[in-house]
Amino acid sequence: MKCAIYTRVSTDKEEQKSSLTNQRELFINYIQERNWELYDFYVDVESGTTSNRENLNRLIADMEQKKFDIILAKELSRLARNGELSYRIKNLAENNKIDIVTLDNAINTLEGNRSMFGLYAWLYEQESQRISERVKHSLTNKIRRGEFKGSIPPYGYIVVDGQLQVRDDFCRNIVVRIFKDYLSGKGQTRIANELTNEGVPTPAQVAGKANASTVWHDSTIKLILHNHHYLGHLVQGRETTVSVTSKARLRIAPENYVIIENTHEAIIDEDLFSGVQERLKKRIKRAPGPNPHLFSGLLVCADCGKGFHYRANSKGYVCGAYDRRGNIACSSHLVREQALTEFVLNDINRFIKQGSNPNQLQHAEDTLLTSAKRLNNQIESCHAEIEKLNEQKNKALSHLINDVITKEEYQSFTQGISSQIQSLKEQLFEYEKSLAGLSKDNYLKEIKKISSFGTITELTPEILQQFVNEIVIDKDGKATIHYRFTIPSFTN
Template sequence: MESGTTSKRPELQRLIADANVRKFDCILAKELSRLARNGRLSYEIRDLALNKNIHIITLDNAINTLEGNTHMFGLYAWMYEQEPQRISERVKHTFKIKAQHGQFKGSVPPLGYEVRDGKLYVRNDATPDIVRRIFRDYLSGKGHDRIARELTQEGIPTPSQIAGKNNASDRWGGSTVRLILTNPHYVGDLVQCRSTTKSVTVKDRLYHHPKDYIVVRNTHEPIISRKDFELVQQMIVQRKRIRPQAEVHLFTNTLFCADCGRGMHYKKHVRGYLCGSYNRYAPSFARIIWFGKKS
């Protein structure tokens, strides 16, 4: 069931589509909150109905455009948006208290762990070894993308697959490897409240300053030693380099791979356009479109 704060509800989208072609003359709802608990969305529905000469009637008699009863629309739209906002604030406060007491509050535990009674426990399977291997490979000098490519080539399941997510990719990405390498949970600490949604109506994340994180040390069994973890963080900083702004080439975002459908990227070292997927996962079988004479 979708929240009334979002427009991403199939039945609401069907109502809006039908209203646009005026398949009905009146929208009947128990109360305005049944249509939306989002002020902006409430006004969009009201304006759509007004433009299409469709009436809005709520059974609590708060809104009845048929009788011209619309002067309280703004007040009710504001009131119904405040209710989920207050609930959200209470939930965030509860999460904060649990985090301060060393309880894991995430929806999906880090790779290699499982959650029991709010605590992280090392899984009794191969997943902790995947984490250890990633750290070991990075310490040996391998980069994020190379580690990801090798894990993919060996058929190692991705964190999304292990978590049972829908449409989980079977390909590792360098960004996924980097998230594992920088996750302090692997040394036995809980570091939480690093980000939050901006509001119930704006789902973008607001990222907190590290000084505002809630950190509780030694809450669970580590998979990686502190010494190795800190060494990896130093290596990540040392390997960072300022990349020049990418040059936009003629066929950027225009050419697509005939095999996988992914975009083609211009690569100076091959003097041609290279499939992004092949470049990352199987460079030896890369599809290349050459421009000019190959040297």
Template sequence: MKNKGQYVKRIYAQDKNFDFNAMFYRYIEEKGWDIYELYIDVQTGTTAKRESLQRMIEDAEEKKFDVILAKELSRLARNGELSYKIKNLCENKGIHIITLDNAINTLTGNTNMFVLYAWMYEQESQHTSNRVKETLRTRAKKGLFKGSIPPYGYYLKDGKLYIRNDHTPNVVRRIYNEYLNGCGRDSIAKRLFNEGVPTPAEVAGKKNAGDKWNESTIKFILTNPHYVGDLVLGRETTVSVTNKKRKKVSRKDQIIHRNTHEAIISREVFNTVQEQLQLRSSKFPAPEKHLFTNILYCADCGKGMWYRKNRKGYICGNYARHGKKACSSHIVKEEFLKETILTDIKKLEAEINKEEYVKQLEAKNKKSKSWFSKKMNWKLLWKVNRSSKTSIN
């Protein structure tokens, strides 16, 4: 690489006492290179949480720079899958990777240890994850709530749960009462949304929190044992450090402390709701699929259209789930869709047949012209030959 080659530097402020800037700038100055952009991620973890890493990958795909510089490979990725993804991307785009610990330098062909370092950093991340989980379990065994966000209706203080002094505890009670009175989870969610009740995500102040209540949110509240005053921790865990999908933990491995905080729902009500959840779920058949399921989308809001047997057509899924506040109640009849599509297919078939017919006519015409031309040439030749014989006689 000559001077003025575009260059990318990545900085991670994980050690505030270490001046990464001086190290990178000194290296760049020695090489005589230019900096294209600094990609800085203070937060580590999954790719989705690291916006700068995502942006760097997108820029690499467009070949906006020539080299990626990192303090070490773990600053780029701490799992093998992501490491190989970046490595393959750089190889395909002709981009080099250099780490300042001299482990990786594709400019000099030093790539033999890439797989080993990727594996080592993934193992390190897994060990760190295990230590964090064990710390949280130790905290849970002491009867302290381990999460940073308390259940809806509670607030957290010194690791203990306390009932909030606002509308949220009454919303929890309302959800339980309406469900016991025969209301479905979807209908409860729809009413809360149309009444403008803030969602748990909004109350918690989460970034990009939605204003729509969903069936899954209602179910989570209806099955959360914290509302009877019990502290139940470790109900779910991640599959691994590289797979953030969550799996349920068996009840014998969960940490349960009874009566650790004030209850919002009585045990009797909670247990009755669990029975109802079991009973209702076993009665509902699998949703019936129709011809245009997962194909139609609402022209107004862009959400999928849902089939309704009683209306013999498709309505906006956003309206079906959240009501008129989310979208309008328009419907598209299934028979109308079938007729429209069949009509279009017949028109297309007619146009195709018409084009074929024209092509066949042109081919026949061309063949006729060729035959007529040959016949005229044969007659002309016959006349010439006859004329020659007559003149000789």
């Protein structure tokens, strides 16, 4: 019988690595005594309360394909400390006629010992829940003692022995500057742009994060302006996990935050902080109403992919990234509304005229037949190649079972083949999808729909909605229209 061995430890500490080695030896001895065949080892360094474990997922996928007969684990808690996950594994094993054996003899479905499965699953989850509650209780006590328990301290502070201390560098002055600039009337975007243009290190850079951005964002300025830590008070306990078996975060109501006053040196005084909070409240944006600009939501920058903003002083649209952060982000890609309106109106009428041309149908039929023949040939080729690769994979598995090749050689060989098969299946899906879309009837409906419009004399939002998917603007302000229909797009 083929045996899959699953081992898990919670951390990658040296003592737990030794535990993995010891478990491996136990399992090898166990299967040698019974003359079982080893299929594979599945090893995770992860908490047992989560189902998102790389090798557990691989084990489950192999169960679904019935690649082995037995799962061997030290105890049920190695597989799962989550009742829901435990039963998922149990049901999947039963449906695929796979047995589960644990070395502590609690579970052994080979001998019909499955009646205690539910009890052990419940006990392990309750044990994990109790551990989680103790950790939360300990964390709350530390918070109430005024210890900072966040992963990264606020910009301008460092953590020393659990306490926030003001950094001895430029960051303190930057925080004060941000508050004063905002109170003086500057917006969050303008403040962020000025800091970026001056090369001031961002919070991510100061924290030493990998691949930290050098660009300040208005969202970063907003977080700083709202942060009560700058008053010298700790405000923590804003969210918690729903349960030990769920990674979902539960927001705590503000009245239940843990607030400890005067725990560290303040950077911002009460008057400045209060003034900023009042201005923030006054500048809360109203819900947006109908957009009055004709092309809003349709224009896309060819270089950065951002949308466009209308600018009345230019009587046109500019790249949104440029509008927010200037030349550091992109160039303006300015396009005048009047010129764009004339171009789009003329192009839509050309589009309608092309769709109304009697020769268009014959051309469409010829194109469809040619495309369908090409796609069918590609589909047949993919099927043949996949079948050939599967035969090679099965032959390699036979060599593994007969000790012609090692497990490492088998895994190296099949990994490459599996990647090729997956790539071919993705191609096959795209080919079949394209073939399904090559419908003469659908094309005729589109031609008829286009023809029914006649000549359009005025460009309206409704017309744009009917015809246009998006309009891409290049650096010179030239537009490329992507229509909602299948006839190719045109460029001005």
